[in-house]
Amino acid sequence: xxxxxxxxxxxxxxxxxxxxxxxxxxxxEVLIHTGQHYDESLSxxxxxELDIPEPEYNLGVGSADHxxxxxxxxxxxxxxxxxxxxxxxxxYGDTNSTLAAALVAAKRExxxxxxxxxxxxxxxxxxxxxxxxxxxxxxxxxxTPGENAAENxxxxxxxxxxxxxxxxxxxxxxxxxxxxxDGDAPLPVPGLRPDAYALATVHRASNTDDPDRLAGIxxxxxxxxxxVVLPLHPRTENALREHGLYDRAAAKVRLVDxxxxxxxxxxxxxxxxxxxxxxxxxxxxxxxxxxxxxxxDETEWVETVxxxxxxxxxxxxxxxxxxxxxxxELPPKPELYxxxxxxxxxxxxxxxRLADAPDD
Ligand code: UD1
Ligand code: UDP
Numbered sequence: 001x002x003x004x005x006x007x008x009x010x011x012x013x014x015x016x017x018x019x020x021x022x023x024x025x026x027x028x029e030v031l032i033h034t035g036q037h038y039d040e041s042l043s044x045x046x047x048x049e050l051d052i053p054e055p056e057y058n059l060g061v062g063s064a065d066h067x068x069x070x071x072x073x074x075x076x077x078x079x080x081x082x083x084x085x086x087x088x089x090x091x092y093g094d095t096n097s098t099l100a101a102a103l104v105a106a107k108r109e110x111x112x113x114x115x116x117x118x119x120x121x122x123x124x125x126x127x128x129x130x131x132x133x134x135x136x137x138x139x140x141x142x143x144t145p146g147e148n149a150a151e152n153x154x155x156x157x158x159x160x161x162x163x164x165x166x167x168x169x170x171x172x173x174x175x176x177x178x179x180x181x182d183g184d185a186p187l188p189v190p191g192l193r194p195d196a197y198a199l200a201t202v203h204r205a206s207n208t209d210d211p212d213r214l215a216g217i218x219x220x221x222x223x224x225x226x227x228v229v230l231p232l233h234p235r236t237e238n239a240l241r242e243h244g245l246y247d248r249a250a251a252k253v254r255l256v257d258x259x260x261x262x263x264x265x266x267x268x269x270x271x272x273x274x275x276x277x278x279x280x281x282x283x284x285x286x287x288x289x290x291x292x293x294x295x296x297d298e299t300e301w302v303e304t305v306x307x308x309x310x311x312x313x314x315x316x317x318x319x320x321x322x323x324x325x326x327x328x329e330l331p332p333k334p335e336l337y338x339x340x341x342x343x344x345x346x347x348x349x350x351x352x353r354l355a356d357a358p359d360d
Pocket of ligand 1 (some may be wrong): 010095096127234235
């Protein structure tokens with residue numbers, strides 16, 4: 001079979017890494033990079049570190065507001081799909097790149113397969129929620145990381161086939177785990193001691209675009225007596241400068257540039273806690289045994305909260321500090337999001353879908 005995979009933003013390079021490897025073993029893959037993320041630290045580093053094949057197409061769309069960015073992606077993806085005539089289009093997660101490819105595929109011949117289908121925050125003001133709901137409705141094959149996500153789809157008037165595969169990000173973590181846990185490798189940020197610092201990431205629009213929330217998060221991160229390292233997403237750096245918060249942030253937390261995937265997981269695995277509004281990092285924290293403090297009021301990854309390894313604290317400084325400070329023993333970890341073979345199950349599900357049924 002011939003598959004066009006569409007990626008564009010940092011977490012999608014990580015998700016595509018195990019699937020692309022598995023796909024290319026037996027099938028033809030055409031990798032399309034929309035160019036939504038283009039900085040070396042948000043894009044190039046993942047391709048180099050993870051040995052992801054050079055994309056056959058880089059559309060170079062870059063940054064813009066939602067509508068012009070999505071529209072330009074659609075225009076260019078459509079040209080590629082017409083030229084390549086794939087059997088299936090494969091999309092990941094919930095970014096504008098995901099939605100653009102989904103809308104294009106829905107109006108052309110190939111089937112659409114969505115990895116990380118069925119996730120819901122229940123918050124329609126979140127751009128990712130719009131992207132994931134619409135993508136799920138366009139999809140012929142919905143590949144979910146767990147039963148909860150599949151249940152969301154069964155209740156939601158979806159027409160495609162739902163298959164629980166587990167989380168491809170778990171496959172990715174397992175593929176680099178030896179490099180991450182290599183005790184001889186120094187931590188990528190100098191001066192840190194294992195288990196004596198907290199890691200933080202912030203980039204969600206609801207946090208960066210609201211100066212009060214961003215200030216609350218900064219105050220919360222510094223209410224602890226250990227260093228806090230914050231690899232700074234460019235959206236957050238821009239927001240800190242725009243809201244006049246940059247110097248306050250730099251005085252309180254250790255701001256560093258975004259780091260590569262293996263380096264980030266090293267920082268995560270060795271941190272005493274992580275505070276984050278990232279989707280991917282909540283799961284990676286769980287896989288690497290680091291308790292997570294989520295800087296949001298809700299999460300799509302509810303299983304990590306139910307398991308006792310993740311706590312939702314929003315942007316309230318006291319709740320953030322208290323959660324970072326808390327050293328209570330955590331419950332034994334259940335297996336969430338599959339067994340680390342999600343890429344295999346993803347490719348098998350596409351094979352079966354293409355063999356079984358013509359597109360409707
Ligand atoms: C996007 C996704 C979000 C995902 C995140 C992963 C959407 C709507 N949002 O958010 O779901 O969690 O990626 O990191 O698709 N910028 C750079 N260099 C780059 C890319 C972006 O400086 O290489 C700056 C630009 O100023 C840009 C801003 O970051 O305007 C935001 O980038 P964008 O891709 O629009 O959204 P993210 O916040 O990265
Ligand atoms: N990540 C990274 N370097 C960093 C911060 C994050 O490699 O400095 C990785 C992280 O390990 C995860 C992915 O980027 O695999 C998460 O991306 P992000 O938080 O930007 O997006 P989200 O998951 O929220 O969509």
